[in-house]
Amino acid sequence: MSKNKWTNKDIFSLMEEWAPKHLAYEWDNVGMQVGSHNRPVKKIMVTLDVMESVVDEAISEQVDLIIAHHPLLFKPIKRLNIDQSKGRILQKLLQHNITVYAAHTNLDIADGGVNDLLLDALDIKQRQILIKTYEEPLYKLAVYVPATHQKQVMDALSLKGVGHIGNYSHCTFQTKGQGTFMPLEGTNPFIGSQNKIEHVDEVKLETIVQHSKRKDAIIAMLGAHPYEEVAYDLYPLENKGKAYGIGRIGILKEKVSLQSFCEQVKQALSVPAVRVVGDSQKEIKKIAIVGGSGEKYINQAKQQGADVLITGDMTFHTAQDALQMGLAIIDPGHHVEKVMIEGTINYLQRKVNNEQLEIIPSKISTEPFQFI
Template sequence: MTVRNADVFKRMEAWAPKYLAYDWDNVGMQIGSLQKPVNKVMVSLDVLESTVDEAIANNIDLIIAHHPLLFKPLKQLNMDSPKGRIIRKLLAHDISVYAAHTNLDIARGGVNDMLCDRLGMSSRDILIDSYSEKVVKIAVFVPETHVDQVRNAMSEQGAGHIGNYSHCTFQSAGHGTFKPLEGTDPHIGSQGELAFVDEYKVETIIPEKRLSSVLDAMIAAHPYEEVAYDIYPVENSGAVYGLGRIGTINENLTLSELCERVKKTLDISHVRVVGDLSATVNKIAILGGSGEKYIHEAKKQGANVYITGDMTFHAAQDAMEMGLSVIDPGHYAEKVMKDYTKAYLDAAFGKDGVQVEISQSNTNPFQFV
């Protein structure tokens, strides 16, 4: 199978749907063609000129980045500017770029869950709710010979997911009737004759965003020429997604010990700290990237330490005054996404011969002296 950009993008968006991104963000394809074949992928936190030079040297077809290359609209394409040089090199060497940013922060198993995993936080909840899925209910009438086939096809496209359970449906037996008219080619029955069929009504819920793909799969798996189904609006809330995580670890640590764990597990040489280093911390809020504006939410939810990057002086003072300890490992801690994204793409496309590499370029602008 030839893997194309579109295939990789589709798989990334199954993990981190674009609709989860904040409206100010720019996620998805940044440069490239959906139809371009992909043999080698490189995963990077950023797309700087050093990243692109590395991609050129390694014959990379596609860069998957966390931080968008094109974040703000370009008013001119000046090839003498840093951004212009990057774009010129990408175009000259036919290298595509795709960004999964706030959608990957928010997604389940995304950047904030990666950070929790590294720190050993087995129990966690969302820190800031940002998106609640709308759901609809569908009922489809299926001959009993094809119930399993239709149900599985729908479930594989995202229907019937409730919490940590999949394939959730209700099936009730009944009798269907129909009369095939002129021009039909019925799977059961004959033209002009009323047919009586043992059928099942299969009911389930679907995230509204997945309705189209579920319907396509359902119709493809159904034996009838014309599929009878109903779609209902419902008041149920679907899955909730959000930014940051809050939870506990299975041991009591001092703030100093937690700092050492952050440095070791996130491969960070230094952290900035607010709080009593000897104090015991047991409830941790964490938000990759710049999270200073959520210090009040972290405190409100009972965190006694907040791990986030890019804390400014006055925000740190505010945290100190409210009794909230802070560990700032810097924005570059999000580099954790490289290992996890490589593993995800290896599982998806390794069998097709696609090679996935991790960028070795250090895009952290800060040094410690």
């Protein structure tokens, strides 16, 4: 994809290809937080949090768009007091025409999102979802195509990613038959003449369509089909679609002690210290990870056979519960979600492939804790 001029809406669309908004939890507030969909953008800054110091940095860097993980706005604003930090943040953003976009729990859940980026940092390849939160509905598209344009329509659908079953693409079933129709007054038929019944050798082309690709599939099919009026059906299936979820379960290449693995976590995630629950000499092989605050998932981690759960914001009584059930805990803090900064920059740079759009990381640390 290459463009001479980008708008915020273009970048939002790219982010939602990666982390669709429908993956987010209902309580979450993702998407545009402040600003405009239609303003042009030449410079993007990626940050974990939108704090006042980050906004000041964006102003200094002449940034048009801030992409953050944690939403700036969670609850409705009842008053805008510029004597307080939140009010000043909003005032500065509006005064300097800076738009803010948040990808939060949808980016946690997305393939290649925060939890996968954390596992990438730990060099853990073998992984699966910890808790399923969404299963994409599937549909069957059946379209009747003249035999002469069968390949043309199939290729157009395939280019849009339609027709995937597991690790197989271009999945279709094609049935030969004969179509009939009579063009009436006012038509401009591709085949046949007005007021005369036509018999045409056609193919019924059937393929599977993901919920998120329905619109693209119909547009691609109609664009490639030669008929003025296209006969097609789109209906829901009971088949199970791709599953998405929060957290990941991963398998280490070999067993290590909890203490040794803590050192790996500290180095990989660039943290000076971690809080640990469990016997430091316990052998670790299967790990669960939930970026941010994941203490409520200790039971799911244990049920799936995890030896240790890596997550932030662990509280006292939940840590006791984990200890009692034999689940080790490594708490490297909430701020390790900063992996999304580099991950988002790399993703967008691959997508835009355009020197006219500059994408930079925020240099401001939003970690509130110090280790003394």
